[in-house]
Amino acid sequence: MDYFIREKVSDILAKRVKETSDVTVLGWVRTKRVSKNIAFIEINDGSTLKNLQVVILNPDEFEVLSEINTGTSLKVVGYLEEVEGREQSVEMKAEKVEIIGDCPSDYELQKKRHSFEYLREIAHLRPRTNTFGVMNRFRSKMSYAVHKFFQERGFNYIHTPIITANDTEGAGELFRVTNFDLSKIPLTDKSEVDFSQDFFNDETGLTVSGQLEAEVLATALGDVYTFGPTFRAENSNTTRHAAEFWMIEPEMAFCDLEENMQVIEEFLKYLFNYALEECAEEMAFFDRWIAEDNRIENLKEIINSDFAQITYTKAVEILKEADKEFDYEVEWGIDLQTEHERYLTEEHFNKPVMVTDYPRDIKAFYMRLNDDKKTVRAVDCLVPGVGEIVGGSQREERYDVLVEMMEEDGMELEKYDWFLDLRKYGTVPHSGFGLGFERILMYISGMKNIRDVISFPRTPGNAKF
Amino acid sequence: MDYFIREKVSDILAKRVKETSDVTVLGWVRTKRVSKNIAFIEINDGSTLKNLQVVILNPDEFEVLSEINTGTSLKVVGYLEEVEGREQSVEMKAEKVEIIGDCPSDYELQKKRHSFEYLREIAHLRPRTNTFGVMNRFRSKMSYAVHKFFQERGFNYIHTPIITANDTEGAGELFRVTNFDLSKIPLTDKSEVDFSQDFFNDETGLTVSGQLEAEVLATALGDVYTFGPTFRAENSNTTRHAAEFWMIEPEMAFCDLEENMQVIEEFLKYLFNYALEECAEEMAFFDRWIAEDNRIENLKEIINSDFAQITYTKAVEILKEADKEFDYEVEWGIDLQTEHERYLTEEHFNKPVMVTDYPRDIKAFYMRLNDDKKTVRAVDCLVPGVGEIVGGSQREERYDVLVEMMEEDGMELEKYDWFLDLRKYGTVPHSGFGLGFERILMYISGMKNIRDVISFPRTPGNAKF
Numbered sequence: 001m002d003y004f005i006r007e008k009v010s011d012i013l014a015k016r017v018k019e020t021s022d023v024t025v026l027g028w029v030r031t032k033r034v035s036k037n038i039a040f041i042e043i044n045d046g047s048t049l050k051n052l053q054v055v056i057l058n059p060d061e062f063e064v065l066s067e068i069n070t071g072t073s074l075k076v077v078g079y080l081e082e083v084e085g086r087e088q089s090v091e092m093k094a095e096k097v098e099i100i101g102d103c104p105s106d107y108e109l110q111k112k113r114h115s116f117e118y119l120r121e122i123a124h125l126r127p128r129t130n131t132f133g134v135m136n137r138f139r140s141k142m143s144y145a146v147h148k149f150f151q152e153r154g155f156n157y158i159h160t161p162i163i164t165a166n167d168t169e170g171a172g173e174l175f176r177v178t179n180f181d182l183s184k185i186p187l188t189d190k191s192e193v194d195f196s197q198d199f200f201n202d203e204t205g206l207t208v209s210g211q212l213e214a215e216v217l218a219t220a221l222g223d224v225y226t227f228g229p230t231f232r233a234e235n236s237n238t239t240r241h242a243a244e245f246w247m248i249e250p251e252m253a254f255c256d257l258e259e260n261m262q263v264i265e266e267f268l269k270y271l272f273n274y275a276l277e278e279c280a281e282e283m284a285f286f287d288r289w290i291a292e293d294n295r296i297e298n299l300k301e302i303i304n305s306d307f308a309q310i311t312y313t314k315a316v317e318i319l320k321e322a323d324k325e326f327d328y329e330v331e332w333g334i335d336l337q338t339e340h341e342r343y344l345t346e347e348h349f350n351k352p353v354m355v356t357d358y359p360r361d362i363k364a365f366y367m368r369l370n371d372d373k374k375t376v377r378a379v380d381c382l383v384p385g386v387g388e389i390v391g392g393s394q395r396e397e398r399y400d401v402l403v404e405m406m407e408e409d410g411m412e413l414e415k416y417d418w419f420l421d422l423r424k425y426g427t428v429p430h431s432g433f434g435l436g437f438e439r440i441l442m443y444i445s446g447m448k449n450i451r452d453v454i455s456f457p458r459t460p461g462n463a464k465f
Numbered sequence: 466m467d468y469f470i471r472e473k474v475s476d477i478l479a480k481r482v483k484e485t486s487d488v489t490v491l492g493w494v495r496t497k498r499v500s501k502n503i504a505f506i507e508i509n510d511g512s513t514l515k516n517l518q519v520v521i522l523n524p525d526e527f528e529v530l531s532e533i534n535t536g537t538s539l540k541v542v543g544y545l546e547e548v549e550g551r552e553q554s555v556e557m558k559a560e561k562v563e564i565i566g567d568c569p570s571d572y573e574l575q576k577k578r579h580s581f582e583y584l585r586e587i588a589h590l591r592p593r594t595n596t597f598g599v600m601n602r603f604r605s606k607m608s609y610a611v612h613k614f615f616q617e618r619g620f621n622y623i624h625t626p627i628i629t630a631n632d633t634e635g636a637g638e639l640f641r642v643t644n645f646d647l648s649k650i651p652l653t654d655k656s657e658v659d660f661s662q663d664f665f666n667d668e669t670g671l672t673v674s675g676q677l678e679a680e681v682l683a684t685a686l687g688d689v690y691t692f693g694p695t696f697r698a699e700n701s702n703t704t705r706h707a708a709e710f711w712m713i714e715p716e717m718a719f720c721d722l723e724e725n726m727q728v729i730e731e732f733l734k735y736l737f738n739y740a741l742e743e744c745a746e747e748m749a750f751f752d753r754w755i756a757e758d759n760r761i762e763n764l765k766e767i768i769n770s771d772f773a774q775i776t777y778t779k780a781v782e783i784l785k786e787a788d789k790e791f792d793y794e795v796e797w798g799i800d801l802q803t804e805h806e807r808y809l810t811e812e813h814f815n816k817p818v819m820v821t822d823y824p825r826d827i828k829a830f831y832m833r834l835n836d837d838k839k840t841v842r843a844v845d846c847l848v849p850g851v852g853e854i855v856g857g858s859q860r861e862e863r864y865d866v867l868v869e870m871m872e873e874d875g876m877e878l879e880k881y882d883w884f885l886d887l888r889k890y891g892t893v894p895h896s897g898f899g900l901g902f903e904r905i906l907m908y909i910s911g912m913k914n915i916r917d918v919i920s921f922p923r924t925p926g927n928a929k930f
Contacts, residue, residue, distance in 0.1 A: 101892035427566035
């Protein structure tokens with residue numbers, strides 16, 4: 001082929017191409033218009049939202065033109081010319097047009113618009129649309145931003161296990177992983193499933209969080225972060241839940257909750273800023289076509305704001321005094337619902353807000369117990385339009401307290417001996433947080449459904465592709 | 466804490482610290498030596514292999530000294546002084562020493578050396594050792610190198626699904642993923658497992674490769690790559706196999722096998738070069754303590770060599786003519802064994818070699834069929850000391866040929882209608898390859914066992930931590 005010879009449309013339109021004659025472009029036809037004396041083909045090669053306009057000055061001499069449809073893959077050789085007064089500053093005059101692959105007329109991505117619902121059913125073709133081309137490039141750039149942020153600050157990227165015998169959140173939402181033939185599950189004498197015969201000689205599932213292992217590595221390396229897939233076997237068919245999603249989990253030794261919150265704020269602002277500066281094309285698209293509000297302006301405002309900070313107890317007070325009817329009644333001890341979170345961040349503070357020190361009973365066993373014995377050093381970061389976007393905590397680094405918490409939660413201590421060891425041998429205060437990558441993509445782009453920010457969403461009843 | 470105040474040992478030793486007085490260091494004690502008039506504590510904080518030497522000039526005044534053991538976590542405040550004629554150019558004179566966390570004497574990481582086998586059993590503590598601190602930092606840096614290489618070349622990072630209903634390699638080595646209670650598997654009228662009642666209403670497993678989905682995205686975006694976990698439920702207890710490992714899978718539209726091989730060679734050389742230039746401390750450590758050969762010199766040689774290239778058929782000829790007894794006899798049609806691969810790359814060529822055009826029968830259904838109908842456009846890249854390190858191919862882009870291949874392999878075409886659609890609508894030649902991240906880490910470092918290049922290895926019988 002001409003893999004190394006071809007010029008990408010993104011480079012051509014940004015005038016990053018050295019030669020302007022004998023230029024080869026490879027891509028897919030978006031539209032074709034043919035008249036007697038001139039023909040136009042818009043070509044897209046996936047490198048940018050924009051198409052390259054290919055001009056054919058002598059259409060009679062190009063027999064191939066009649067076989068070209070929307071979706072046809074083409075090789076075009078020609079020269080580049082600057083044009084004035086049009087959105088695209090460069091076009092190509094074709095000298096050679098060659099069909100690489102035909103596209104029959106039953107191709108579903110014709111010019112007409114499709115609903116997002118329909119496009120989900122053809123997830124193998126939707127990356128060829130404007131919206132999902134933009135989203136895929138955006139996702140890639142923002143992934144890189146995550147790595148850049150942490151690598152430039154001396155954090156170590158770690159790969160925590162996907163298959164695990166732990167249940168970090170204790171929520172019982174683990175998918176089971178097994179090598180058993182499901183029609184012939186071996187049983188013990190007591191007629192229980194005999195996991196000792198399974199691949200790992202143990203009951204295993206898909207991780208819901210890499211945090212426990214991240215703590216292992218933070219208490220050796222200092223600053224670490226995960227960025228990998230996590231799973232929830234939760235039967236919720238909402239616009240915000242997927243069974244498989246990517247999570248970012250930094251974990252920092254020698255770091256308390258106040259410092260943790262500083263990192264959270266810095267990280268979020270870095271991502272927003274990166275989107276605005278490095279993803280200008282994508283942000284302009286979202287702003288115009290996807291988001292209901294003015295995303296760019298709103299992100300700028302947040303970058304320039306200081307996040308508010310209150311305790312859970314104070315948050316409950318505010319909500320009780322609010323002149324508003326909530327579906328879920330507010331009482332100290334409840335888990336805040338999205339409606340409460342949104343009231344706080346949108347109506348009361350009108351900016352992001354960190355809520356700290358939640359009741360111990362609604363949070364995980366590993367969070368550091370406060371002196372009041374009723375609350376823990378947890379933090380949720382709430383943002384307008386979404387509610388919770390980051391959850392974190394200072395971890396319980398005191399051996400005796402942690403054992404007590406785990407016993408209260410009925411956990412098997414032997415199974416977590418390694419986790420307790422971190423508190424036995426040179427324990428240190430440490431903190432971390434978790435950020436759902438899809439959630440942040442939805443937030444920045446204004447995309448409303450998690451199924452539209454990940455290429456092949458896994459939701460109840462859906463593992464196609 | 467002093468998270469933002471503290472200086473990292475790596476910065477101190479590299480003299481990247483602005484102030485030299487009132488410096489705070491947080492870390493773990495590696496050794497302590499106390500005499501009447503002076504005491505020395507070596508502190509490591511995970512930021513580098515090297516320790517910071519803390520000097521206490523008036524040990525009598527530091528009562529805390531007697532409680533400090535190997536493994537104790539400390540906060541030390543003091544001033545920095547340059548020292549001459551020693552490996553470390555900077556040391557700290559302590560003014561304040563504070564114990565953060567005790568370390569009892571049953572701590573297993575005392576000064577003595579432990580075998581790698583033993584350290585695997587305490588995988589939660591081994592990142593605190595020199596070797597595994599180095600390996601973790603190396604892994605992080607090399608992960609970043611992977612992203613840098615592709616991002617700088619306009620590739621899009623994509624997240625392909627982990628839970629899947631496909632079996633890309635057709636090897637039947639999928640772990641099953643289910644939400645069923647294994648003691649109560651629902652059956653159909655025909656007494657078969659009723660997968661329609663499972664979470665995804667289908668039989669699902671853990672992906673062995675993201676390639677098929679990568680093809681979807683390459684034929685929309687052009688150049689893409691995956692970097693994520695993949696799985697094999699293969700009961701092989703070798704030094705080279707893990708049930709869970711990270712794989713890098715680039716996929717490129719408009720790219721044939723020759724061009725694919727160029728990208729492979731460029732990518733490998735980039736990684737080797739990155740290791741030498743950006744991971745000097747780690748490479749020096751591997752060279753001295755881990756590798757049996759001279760890794761640095763050997764990598765430099767490979768960077769400066771041109772990889773050899775032969776067909777499988779030619780390789781078989783060479784092997785047949787070789788003056789060497791192989792355990793597995795060589796015959797056209799066999800899958801090359803590691804002994805054959807190593808003979809080719811180590812003895813015959815004495816450099817990396819690309820072997821192309823393998824028999825169709827031993828390769829996957831999606832590889833492009835050659836005109837001889839017997840071989841496919843596959844490539845394996847073999848390197849000295851290891852054998853195969855990269856496997857790739859040009860993909861079959863012709864609809865009719867692909868259908869024929871799939872039918873021959875007895876695959877359910879309906880299940881792969883979406884994969885076939887890529888060939889129906891604007892098909893393009895495309896190619897890609899897969900690189901096991903652990904394999905490349907082993908190769909560069911000289912580490913012999915895959916269990917020692919990943920923090921929490923998953924192997925038969927082992928899902929602890």
